[in-house]
Amino acid sequence: MKKVIDREICEIVGEILGSYDKGKTIDHTEVFAQPDPDAVIDILKKLFKIVFPGFFRDKTFRFYNISSRLTVLIEDVMYNLNRQVAIALRQNEKYSDESEEEVNLAAEEICVTFFKKIPMIREYIETDVKAFFDGDPAAYNENEIILSYPGLYAIVTNRLAHELHLLEVPLIPRMMTEHAHSKTGIDIHPGATIGKYFFIDHGTGIVVGETTIIGDNVKVYQGVTIGALSTRGGQRLKGVKRHPTIEDNVTIYSGASILGGETVIGRGSVIGSNAFITTSIDPETRVTIKNQELVLKSGKKDVVKNDIDIMEVGNYHI
Amino acid sequence: MKKVIDREICEIVGEILGSYDKGKTIDHTEVFAQPDPDAVIDILKKLFKIVFPGFFRDKTFRFYNISSRLTVLIEDVMYNLNRQVAIALRQNEKYSDESEEEVNLAAEEICVTFFKKIPMIREYIETDVKAFFDGDPAAYNENEIILSYPGLYAIVTNRLAHELHLLEVPLIPRMMTEHAHSKTGIDIHPGATIGKYFFIDHGTGIVVGETTIIGDNVKVYQGVTIGALSTRGGQRLKGVKRHPTIEDNVTIYSGASILGGETVIGRGSVIGSNAFITTSIDPETRVTIKNQELVLKSGKKDVVKNDIDIMEVGNYHI
Amino acid sequence: MKKVIDREICEIVGEILGSYDKGKTIDHTEVFAQPDPDAVIDILKKLFKIVFPGFFRDKTFRFYNISSRLTVLIEDVMYNLNRQVAIALRQNEKYSDESEEEVNLAAEEICVTFFKKIPMIREYIETDVKAFFDGDPAAYNENEIILSYPGLYAIVTNRLAHELHLLEVPLIPRMMTEHAHSKTGIDIHPGATIGKYFFIDHGTGIVVGETTIIGDNVKVYQGVTIGALSTRGGQRLKGVKRHPTIEDNVTIYSGASILGGETVIGRGSVIGSNAFITTSIDPETRVTIKNQELVLKSGKKDVVKNDIDIMEVGNYHI
Numbered sequence: 001m002k003k004v005i006d007r008e009i010c011e012i013v014g015e016i017l018g019s020y021d022k023g024k025t026i027d028h029t030e031v032f033a034q035p036d037p038d039a040v041i042d043i044l045k046k047l048f049k050i051v052f053p054g055f056f057r058d059k060t061f062r063f064y065n066i067s068s069r070l071t072v073l074i075e076d077v078m079y080n081l082n083r084q085v086a087i088a089l090r091q092n093e094k095y096s097d098e099s100e101e102e103v104n105l106a107a108e109e110i111c112v113t114f115f116k117k118i119p120m121i122r123e124y125i126e127t128d129v130k131a132f133f134d135g136d137p138a139a140y141n142e143n144e145i146i147l148s149y150p151g152l153y154a155i156v157t158n159r160l161a162h163e164l165h166l167l168e169v170p171l172i173p174r175m176m177t178e179h180a181h182s183k184t185g186i187d188i189h190p191g192a193t194i195g196k197y198f199f200i201d202h203g204t205g206i207v208v209g210e211t212t213i214i215g216d217n218v219k220v221y222q223g224v225t226i227g228a229l230s231t232r233g234g235q236r237l238k239g240v241k242r243h244p245t246i247e248d249n250v251t252i253y254s255g256a257s258i259l260g261g262e263t264v265i266g267r268g269s270v271i272g273s274n275a276f277i278t279t280s281i282d283p284e285t286r287v288t289i290k291n292q293e294l295v296l297k298s299g300k301k302d303v304v305k306n307d308i309d310i311m312e313v314g315n316y317h318i
Numbered sequence: 319m320k321k322v323i324d325r326e327i328c329e330i331v332g333e334i335l336g337s338y339d340k341g342k343t344i345d346h347t348e349v350f351a352q353p354d355p356d357a358v359i360d361i362l363k364k365l366f367k368i369v370f371p372g373f374f375r376d377k378t379f380r381f382y383n384i385s386s387r388l389t390v391l392i393e394d395v396m397y398n399l400n401r402q403v404a405i406a407l408r409q410n411e412k413y414s415d416e417s418e419e420e421v422n423l424a425a426e427e428i429c430v431t432f433f434k435k436i437p438m439i440r441e442y443i444e445t446d447v448k449a450f451f452d453g454d455p456a457a458y459n460e461n462e463i464i465l466s467y468p469g470l471y472a473i474v475t476n477r478l479a480h481e482l483h484l485l486e487v488p489l490i491p492r493m494m495t496e497h498a499h500s501k502t503g504i505d506i507h508p509g510a511t512i513g514k515y516f517f518i519d520h521g522t523g524i525v526v527g528e529t530t531i532i533g534d535n536v537k538v539y540q541g542v543t544i545g546a547l548s549t550r551g552g553q554r555l556k557g558v559k560r561h562p563t564i565e566d567n568v569t570i571y572s573g574a575s576i577l578g579g580e581t582v583i584g585r586g587s588v589i590g591s592n593a594f595i596t597t598s599i600d601p602e603t604r605v606t607i608k609n610q611e612l613v614l615k616s617g618k619k620d621v622v623k624n625d626i627d628i629m630e631v632g633n634y635h636i
Numbered sequence: 637m638k639k640v641i642d643r644e645i646c647e648i649v650g651e652i653l654g655s656y657d658k659g660k661t662i663d664h665t666e667v668f669a670q671p672d673p674d675a676v677i678d679i680l681k682k683l684f685k686i687v688f689p690g691f692f693r694d695k696t697f698r699f700y701n702i703s704s705r706l707t708v709l710i711e712d713v714m715y716n717l718n719r720q721v722a723i724a725l726r727q728n729e730k731y732s733d734e735s736e737e738e739v740n741l742a743a744e745e746i747c748v749t750f751f752k753k754i755p756m757i758r759e760y761i762e763t764d765v766k767a768f769f770d771g772d773p774a775a776y777n778e779n780e781i782i783l784s785y786p787g788l789y790a791i792v793t794n795r796l797a798h799e800l801h802l803l804e805v806p807l808i809p810r811m812m813t814e815h816a817h818s819k820t821g822i823d824i825h826p827g828a829t830i831g832k833y834f835f836i837d838h839g840t841g842i843v844v845g846e847t848t849i850i851g852d853n854v855k856v857y858q859g860v861t862i863g864a865l866s867t868r869g870g871q872r873l874k875g876v877k878r879h880p881t882i883e884d885n886v887t888i889y890s891g892a893s894i895l896g897g898e899t900v901i902g903r904g905s906v907i908g909s910n911a912f913i914t915t916s917i918d919p920e921t922r923v924t925i926k927n928q929e930l931v932l933k934s935g936k937k938d939v940v941k942n943d944i945d946i947m948e949v950g951n952y953h954i
Contacts, residue, residue, distance in 0.1 A: 028690030372664030
């Protein structure tokens with residue numbers, strides 16, 4: 001028996017190896033040509049420790065002196081981010097013919113520029129924490145928000161990844177935001193530009209597209225899509241503004257869809273639950289679906305109820 | 319070159335350390351003042367092993383004797399939960415001036431009270447497993463439900479976290495339910511009170527708010543929100559009943575929203591897919607959206623179809 | 637004090653052990669009778685390394701020779717899958733009375749048959765990567781899709797788990813797809829049969845039921861349900877075709893629901909966002925919700941807007 005299975009394995013290995021030889025996209029066998037997903041996630045986790053120095057402690061070493069702890073942490077992230085960025089840059093045409101030294105130098109410059117943005121990113125994140133606390137009666141305190149709110153995790157990840165996206169690092173920003181998407185169900189592309197005091201409630205099912213621009217003080221609830229109209233353009237639409245602009249102080253309640261690169265939601269507007277919007281909305285406008293008709297059947301009588309006004313309806317963070 | 323990067327890092331560390339000094343909420347640097355998310359998740363995993371002693375085996379040690387295995391496991395969880403609860407209690411005003419010894423004693427009492435509830439919690443969970451199996455033709459057997467159903471994971475986590483919530487432990491119950499939210503896409507606040515035989519199908523996108531009360535034998539499908547009406551009250555609404563009451567034997571199909579602290583869904587009612595409900599519904603009522611009008615375009619002819627009755631529509635667990 | 641807590645723990649252990657003795661479903665204490673969730677997830681991760689040999693590198697060992705690397709990997713997965721399948725088969729009535737040797741032999745045969753399918757599975761996955769790249773202007777390149785797109789992760793997992801499902805392995809296929817569901821928010825049952833060039837956009841909230849049949853070149857967006865009509869049949873419906881058939885070249889936009897075992901969506905049809913469909917649709921038909929009426933309130937004037945045509949509306953991958 002043992003010999004039969006040995007022969008089978010030999011044959012299986014041969015068949016699978018053979019299937020790598022057909023020039024398919026998925027046939028690359030050189031693992032060191034791709035950024036390492038585990039390394040990128042590890043970098044993201046450590047960036048959270050830098051952003052929130054008093055949360056998310058480190059198991060492996062323990063410095064009581066914040067300055068030594070931070071220095072070690074930053075050198076660690078710098079070194080590893082540098083390596084991953086250098087690998088990713090190879091996939092950018094601009095660098096495909098450069099020497100290894102040139103690419104490493106470019107990666108180093110990107111990392112230094114990125115790290116210099118961190119104090120500014122932290123200023124933005126502070127405003128988000130405030131917006132979450134002010135908007136949610138279920139929040140025990142700000143610490144609970146930092147330790148457990150998925151919406152905050154998603155916006156912090158976007159703010160970090162967005163800076164790498166602006167520095168034209170391929171793949172890595174998206175790997176970061178897809179990690180956040182996986183953890184939170186909130187899918188914000190690293191290309192999306194988001195203002196201060198951003199508040200996400202619950203969050204599962206939210207989609208925010210690559211070329212979206214969002215102002216300050218915007219609130220977004222679960223299941224909201226800020227997406228593109230489908231014009232079947234596929235790859236030809238690369239780089240075109242395909243997603244909406246949301247101005248300051250807009251609230252978008254659960255399940256609403258706002259689509260299209262020319263759609264602008266004017267400042268101070270409120271978009272009601274499940275509204276489907278493909279054209280611009282003036283400032284200070286409240287948009288709701290007109291009277292959803294419900295049928296209530298109860299024993300003998302049938303009642304059609306038509307008076308539900310979902311104006312002002314949303315729902316707080318649980 | 320090496321020296322340039324060294325100087326850069328030095329400068330970056332200085333700037334980031336400087337950014338911790340501005341009195342922001344996110345500037346705390348004392349990591350030991352916060353419960354540890356990893357430790358809390360580890361406690362939750364071990365509680366699952368206690369709830370389901372024949373599933374989720376332990377890699378690190380292996381006792382064939384169930385009694386020794388359980389004793390070791392309980393002592394382990396007790397010790398670690400105790401530590402985390404003591405840290406969290408510090409954030410409750412009631413304990414902020416107490417001595418370390420007093421806080422530890424309070425944490426110990428909470429843990430003992432919590433553990434004494436476990437047999438009762440297990441009785442409830444047994445009813446949930448039954449409800450999942452009875453409701454889902456795709457379920458192979460009960461073991462499949464325990465090993466892989468996200469809905470069961472979410473309700474078990476709620477039942478455990480809810481008891482800690484009732485014991486007024488800050489942060490930790492929410493960290494547990496947000497871990498379940500992250501794993502399952504199901505967002506049940508630890509404050510929600512849920513009766514026996516609870517059945518969640520698919521589950522992604524479900525939101526159940528803090529002050530929700532749910533009776534026995536309730537079925538909830540993917541994308542359902544049991545939430546609050548937005549009255550822009552923010553933190554002023556803390557503690558107020560803002561979420562609905564769902565009585566016994568109610569079924570709520572996918573995508574429905576039920577909102578408001580005074581909304582009561584009467585026993586035996588069925589809420590159809592995508593219904594949006596902000597007022598109370600009498601017992602034994604079937605509520606559906608009236609005739610969604612569809613436009614069908616096919617070559618030359620346009621047809622408006624208006625006869626789809628979504629009464630009784632939902633969908634089984636895949 | 638120490639003695640009090642010791643006595644308490646003793647009592648708690650007694651009570652919990654006592655609660656295992658009541659004949660409940662969740663009372664099994666024999667952990668080795670169940671497949672191990674961690675082992676199954678580890679197998680799935682290694683299968684990804686076999687499918688995409690140039691991505692997802694291995695930390696623990698490092699072979700530069702692809703052939704040695706693959707041989708070691710396949711033997712490892714073969715051995716571990718074999719063990720888990722043998723445990724799972726015990727839960728199939730067919731094998732419940734067989735000797736251990738017989739069950740192991742059956743497990744071995746299943747594993748060999750499964751591995752021989754891998755080159756064919758890889759052919760299908762290559763078509764999916766192409767469909768993702770062609771359909772999404774936000775995709776940087778194919779590598780980004782493989783490294784970070786949740787939709788690809790979900791369909792690859794389905795393609796692997798589906799083969800184990802066809803080989804009638806209990807529990808394990810579902811444990812794999814529920815792991816993908818947890819990571820991606822996309823819930824595809826291992827029983828679902830899916831053609832080539834499948835494209836999932838964003839994905840959170842998608843549900844695809846057990847008996848669904850999907851043709852080639854189908855595109856599905858976030859929040860789509862391909863589910864069953866509820867006929868309250870529960871376990872009696874096991875094995876019955878309860879989910880729709882989707883023919884070639886169909887596009888289903890976000891939030892649409894298609895329900896029922898006799899529902900067929902004809903080839904080339906496009907189903908608009910949020911449509912709710914419970915009957916068959918002819919080929920080459922475009923189905924949309926008729927004019928969602930929106931109410932716009934802005935200062936003094938109220939406007940009812942009724943001209944939004946959501947035909948052709950969807951949204952690209954962010």
